[in-house]
Amino acid sequence: MRLTPDNDLTARAFARLDARLTRETERPVALALSGGGDSIALLRLATDWARARGRRVLALTIDHRLNVESGGWTAFAGEAARAAGANWRGLIWDGDKPQTGLTAAARAARHELIADAAREAGARVVLFAHTADDIAEADLMRAQGSTLGRVREWSPSPAWPQGRGLMLLRPLLGERRGVLRNWLAGQGADWIEDPANADPRFGRSRARQALAGAAPQAMDDARAQVGGRPTMDGEAMARVARDIGARTLAAALVCVGGGVTPPRGARLQGLTARLKAGEDFAATLCGARVEAASDGVRIMREAGELGRSGVVPLVLAPGVEAVWDGRFAFRAEQAGWSVVAARGRLASLSDADRAWINRLPAATRGAWPVLVRDAGLAPVLASEGIERRALVVERLRLALDETTHEDDLISATR
Incomplete structure (x- = not known):
């Protein structure tokens, strides 16, 4: 199915950027630039927006050193960024690569490197070029057993602590991949096609092939699934209601526990069920201790778990x-x-x-x-x-969608 160029794409992208970002400030907007079609389209749209709104764009490209062509791809991305009027920085994922879980490790390294560079430059928001097709592919992969999290338009950086205080904005999340490429072709723009995208060894590639030509489903509003908000109990503890939703509980556990990966699956669902059933108990999950009693439910860092984790x-x-x-x-x-x-x-x-x-x-x-x-x-x-x-408190606030705009990204109390 061939999609025709969309003349309203620029207007829609500008509207999404205007809804989240500050105008007329020296602080840059960071942008993840792989050189693929989606990110090149985002680069062109974002730099046009930035020129009209008095902002600077810092494009960041990660060389994962996983393909012999990666150096050339990085150089191409740098040239594209400079041609579009953006500042650019290339970053390298050095070191040994894992034999298993390579895709997840590369994704984590990418977010960490981008977060470090964005914070160093003074950025508060990083733009990513995910599309409606990415949502559909991730949904299919989860249905087949993947533990991928849900992609949202506005969400905190998953890198921790590198991404503290940073939000990710995906202004193309409602767009189709084919529309972006047709729009680029109409401008005479070039982009990279990573052969890994067609390699059936990777789950993302298999999902992409399975969904080729299918219309993606409408995006869910993740905020409707959050449930009641926790309240802070001092600097590092939280109190929650017994009818707390699973996503909110997961956010509270990972933030109070200081970890990286929120809990999912049977253990999280079981803990939620015990709270709703009115049980009094103490349990540990994700490095955090949950104490449920007649006077309420408190979440705190578990000292024993901290000791077992070997914090140096x-x-x-x-x-x-x-x-x-x-x-x-x-x-x-x-x-x-x-x-x-x-x-x-x-x-x-x-x-x-x-x-x-x-x-x-x-x-x-x-x-x-x-x-x-x-x-x-x-x-x-x-x-x-x-x-x-x-x-x-700052991390929990960002995780539970309590910010809607770049201006809301204030530092936590000292």
Whole structure:
């Protein structure tokens, strides 16, 4: 089925970008650029929008070093970005590649590299060129047993902690892949066709072939599936209602637990069912402890799970923000400081610090961060010249669609 060029594509793309992005600011908008047809179309549309709205675009291309042609593809993407008027940066996924799970590992590395580069440049939003066809393919893959998450127009970066404070915007999510290519052809534009897209060894390629020519289904409104919002209990704990939806519970667990991958499947559904049944219990999932009692349901970091995960001391370099356990960001003015878990050090705290930490539930006290200097002095909860920023509330806010615009992306409390 051949799709004709769509003269309204530019207007629709501009409307979606206008709905989410700030105008007239020096802060750049980042853009993931592979050099394929979808991303080249997004590049041209986004740079046209940016010129009209007083913004800059930073295009980021990842060379995964998985194909002998990848260097040429990266060079092509750089030339295309500069020709469109965007700044450009090429990034490389170095190191050994896994023998199994290569596609997932490459996807995770891509998000991490893009998030680091975007944050370094001062961007708050990264544009991705997913289309309606990508949604249909992912739906088919999930039906066949894949654990792929759902793609949404506006969602937080899945890289953590690299993507803290970053949102992903997919302004072409309602468009067909064929429409974009016909639009590009009408402009005389070139793009890359990755042979992996037709390789039946990959699940995405098999799904693409199975759905060739089929009309994609309408997008779901993910916000309708969220359920009741958690409320924060201090800096790093949350309280939830017993009738909480599975997606909201998953978000609360991964944010409070400081991890990367939200829980899915039978364990998540079982935990949700126990809450709705009114049971009183304690359970651990995704590094977080759920305590359900007559006075409510509280979620906290499980100190025992933190110990089993092997969180190593975080050495603070002067003036550089670093993240500990996925939950707190620290910045020190001077060298010599490290962040460690309070577990095994509670008795060494001062009377005042111990009195403060004893207000926390017993199961999470050992998971609280404490500061040590040159491994010689007693641990302390805080010190002059060290800034601590709690990340849980900000991360949870983004995960549960409580932001709708770039202007909403504020930093968490310090």
